[in-house]
Amino acid sequence: MDALKERIKEEMKAAMKGGDKARLGVIRLIMAAIKQVEVDERVELGDDRVLIVLDKMLKQRRESIRQFRDAGRTDLAEIEEAEVLVIQDFLPQPLSDDEIDKLVAGAIAETGAATIKDMGAVMNVLKPKMQGRADMAQVSARIKARLTA
Template sequence: MTLIDRLKDEQKAAMKAKDKPRLGAIRLVMAAIKQREVDEGITLSDDDVIAVLTKMVKQRRDSVTQYEAAGRQDLADVELAEIAVLDEFLPQPLSDDEVAALLDEAIAATGAAGMQDMGKVMGVLKPQIQGRADMGTVSQLVKAKLG
């Protein structure tokens, strides 16, 4: 079952259960997927859907930070609820040890020797960890290893 099919099934289940917060979050995902499909004129693969989900989670985490800084916990709670729903559809996150092992493999595979090779290493890592680890953190780890 593809990720889009799973999202559609979960959307139907949320409708039947009258779970409005969950249904709203899933509808936002489906709208974002449809928008990207229309914009690019393609049907998204599971990897593309994971990229959309990852982007949406990142946006919501940024919003939570801003809402909490502004003292709007009510709005932050709504965003946190949406993050919980979106996380269900993302692959299991990688542990720090797994990320470190993938990083070492990527450096060895590319023969990276310094910061000028960071793009090569990130190019190898991105498909392996997309949606399973924070790319900003991974980027910092790569910089630390190559620097």
């Protein structure tokens, strides 16, 4: 078993022992999402695929937070924000803005991207390097800004 999945299981045990029901609930959601992918695809997920699952969960929660805030439901947005914090505990250290800018510039140079039509190629280069370490929607906006400038 890979280190990340093992760490999630250990954190689940710790939350059970510590009586942290909120954290335990989120960790159970993470484990269920991982198990769902494993059952659907009949594979054992490695750390890289677990990161993809966690990243997808983060993206869903960020979208929910935006929608709840737009609807004036700050109570529900706060619950989602608490879930985001727990999920982020299992992700690698986020990239700084400078690091993201350097990676974007490198990917644009590597692919020879010149117009917005080349954005897909740039994203394909960046996604594996940034998975779980940056909000890909923000990265996409930065790429778009550079290619349209």
